[in-house]
Amino acid sequence: MKKITPRSEDFAAWYQDVVLQGDMAEPAEVVKGCMVIKPNGYAIWELLQRELDDRFKATGHENAYFPLLIPQSFLKKEAEHVEGFSPELAVVTIAGGKQLEEPYVIRPTSETIIGHFFARWIHSYRDLPLLINQWANVLRWELRTRMFLRTTEFLWQEGHTAHATHEDALEETLRMLDVYAEVAENVMAMPVVKGMKTLAEKFAGAVRSYSIEAMMQNGLALQAGTSHDLGQNFGKAFDVQFQTKEGKLDFVWQTSWGVSTRLIGGLVMTHSDDKGLVLPPKLAPKKVVLVPIFRKEEERALVLEAAAKIAKEVGAHVDVRESETPGSKFFHWEQRGVPVVLELGPRDVASGNIVIKRRDTGTKDIVPQSEVAAKVKATLEIMQKDLYAKARQRLKDNTVLANSIEEVESILSDEVTAEKGGGKFVMAHLKDDPKNDARIKEFKASVRNIPAVDEFDGPGKCILTGEQVDRRVCIAKAY
RNA sequence: CGGGGCGUAGCGCAGCCUGGUAGCGCACCUGCCUUGGGCGCAGGGGGUCGUAGGUUCAAAUCCUAUCGCCCCGACCA
Numbered sequence: 121m122k123k124i125t126p127r128s129e130d131f132a133a134w135y136q137d138v139v140l141q142g143d144m145a146e147p148a149e150v151v152k153g154c155m156v157i158k159p160n161g162y163a164i165w166e167l168l169q170r171e172l173d174d175r176f177k178a179t180g181h182e183n184a185y186f187p188l189l190i191p192q193s194f195l196k197k198e199a200e201h202v203e204g205f206s207p208e209l210a211v212v213t214i215a216g217g218k219q220l221e222e223p224y225v226i227r228p229t230s231e232t233i234i235g236h237f238f239a240r241w242i243h244s245y246r247d248l249p250l251l252i253n254q255w256a257n258v259l260r261w262e263l264r265t266r267m268f269l270r271t272t273e274f275l276w277q278e279g280h281t282a283h284a285t286h287e288d289a290l291e292e293t294l295r296m297l298d299v300y301a302e303v304a305e306n307v308m309a310m311p312v313v314k315g316m317k318t319l320a321e322k323f324a325g326a327v328r329s330y331s332i333e334a335m336m337q338n339g340l341a342l343q344a345g346t347s348h349d350l351g352q353n354f355g356k357a358f359d360v361q362f363q364t365k366e367g368k369l370d371f372v373w374q375t376s377w378g379v380s381t382r383l384i385g386g387l388v389m390t391h392s393d394d395k396g397l398v399l400p401p402k403l404a405p406k407k408v409v410l411v412p413i414f415r416k417e418e419e420r421a422l423v424l425e426a427a428a429k430i431a432k433e434v435g436a437h438v439d440v441r442e443s444e445t446p447g448s449k450f451f452h453w454e455q456r457g458v459p460v461v462l463e464l465g466p467r468d469v470a471s472g473n474i475v476i477k478r479r480d481t482g483t484k485d486i487v488p489q490s491e492v493a494a495k496v497k498a499t500l501e502i503m504q505k506d507l508y509a510k511a512r513q514r515l516k517d518n519t520v521l522a523n524s525i526e527e528v529e530s531i532l533s534d535e536v537t538a539e540k541g542g543g544k545f546v547m548a549h550l551k552d553d554p555k556n557d558a559r560i561k562e563f564k565a566s567v568r569n570i571p572a573v574d575e576f577d578g579p580g581k582c583i584l585t586g587e588q589v590d591r592r593v594c595i596a597k598a599y
Numbered sequence: 600c601g602g603g604g605c606g607u608a609g610c611g612c613a614g615c616c617u618g619g620u621a622g623c624g625c626a627c628c629u630g631c632c633u634u635g636g637g638c639g640c641a642g643g644g645g646g647u648c649g650u651a652g653g654u655u656c657a658a659a660u661c662c663u664a665u666c667g668c669c670c671c672g673a674c675c676a
Contacts, residue, residue, distance in 0.1 A: 132670090149668080207674070229676095263600090263674055270675070331676095343676060382676055413635055447636040454636090465635055475635080599676090 142397035153265040153272030163405035189224035194232035197357040204324020208260040235358035268385030276380035282372040289373035296377040300345035309400040309508035315569030320557035327351035336389035339543020341596040347377035397457030401500040408436035413465030519545040547592040549580035
């Protein structure tokens, strides 16, 4: 059986091993940079989709679907947008055996084509706000890919909304950022730093971008979700005008926001260990698996009967496979991140007990069968909380302050970070200016965001320009 | 696109230097035996050695060309 590379040895190899051994996905092989999401991985995505979609609906959004192909000219209508995405576009030039008069691009994101349709649908302030979400695949020709974290094609949702005022649009932008942060923390048990992107790092075509940033076990940052205040940029590019209450014409104020299957990569790198996948109970397709154990034929019937009864009570999957031994079943479910595994053998049938094992801590408890349902429920709840607490502590322990550019650079230097597992979130005072971002990039780090909540010491002088800024920004190396 | 590595059974690899019957581990199939952390034993199936050309009596092995994949970097959710 193939071993999982320990995190301490090679974090990137560990990540690949966990994904493969957890049977979540595999490289598509015949399609460059793409992956096949296998049932075990897709089930996690479905649970995550449900959690997100429920919240989108609860905040007034409706789902819709727009075409995969976008006329090439659409991309060019917003200057920054085309500049930002051009390098990574795949273009359809031939269809039906004929050269197309105007090529289509395969959507890298859908602001442009949605903008086009918004222009047709919106005429009055009464049509606003328009709150649309799309679940879709998009394609970006990335130079380097990693399963879930960055693939050529990926699955995501993209919210697109139009509002009558900038205030409304900004409120929406921040509301959805909050939704993302809430799902990340309460569902994925993945703490995040919520904040505003610098001007250098914002989405191509946005006025301002906001993000949630998570810290992986090696200390690298992962941008886990983004929400954009698009201002009137796309409104003007696509002529999305409406008549105000006062009878004047104005362009709509738009937002867009998205999270992707990348979240699954973040989930893996937040909780999993050297034995394989660890899933927070809320995102575990199988929360409880019961492994029956028996020797003799007469034991078999007794054990399976008891197992079926208990499984029904606690909602467990019984692993009845004849071809595998209990030992191999334990490894099997461990690698797949099942939060709780129950062991039931002749000893337990005789004593009326059952063995309950937690995936994250590896601890085994023996409890009376009469209490197993309550015990499982409690264990799942505790595990969800513990995973979050552990990740929160890691984020806290690896967030440090720095008061000079030299200090930032030395903390993030190659000797201690990246594959070595010593990555940090470095908090420093830095003016939001692309020139300053460029200086940070010199040592392969970036400003992740300017936190919405200042948990540190308030205003200070920019470590590069000496100008007064109102809080520290988060600097880190990132995926 | 720059640097490095690799293409041999489903997967992971050895064989290549020094040309001569296609090999190992895992997985798979059959039977027996086992089952509280990856059971064991016996038998079995499966490969135009990435592709194309060349050298040779003979090529996985030597030569030439070509295609593809992976890793590191630049780009990025």
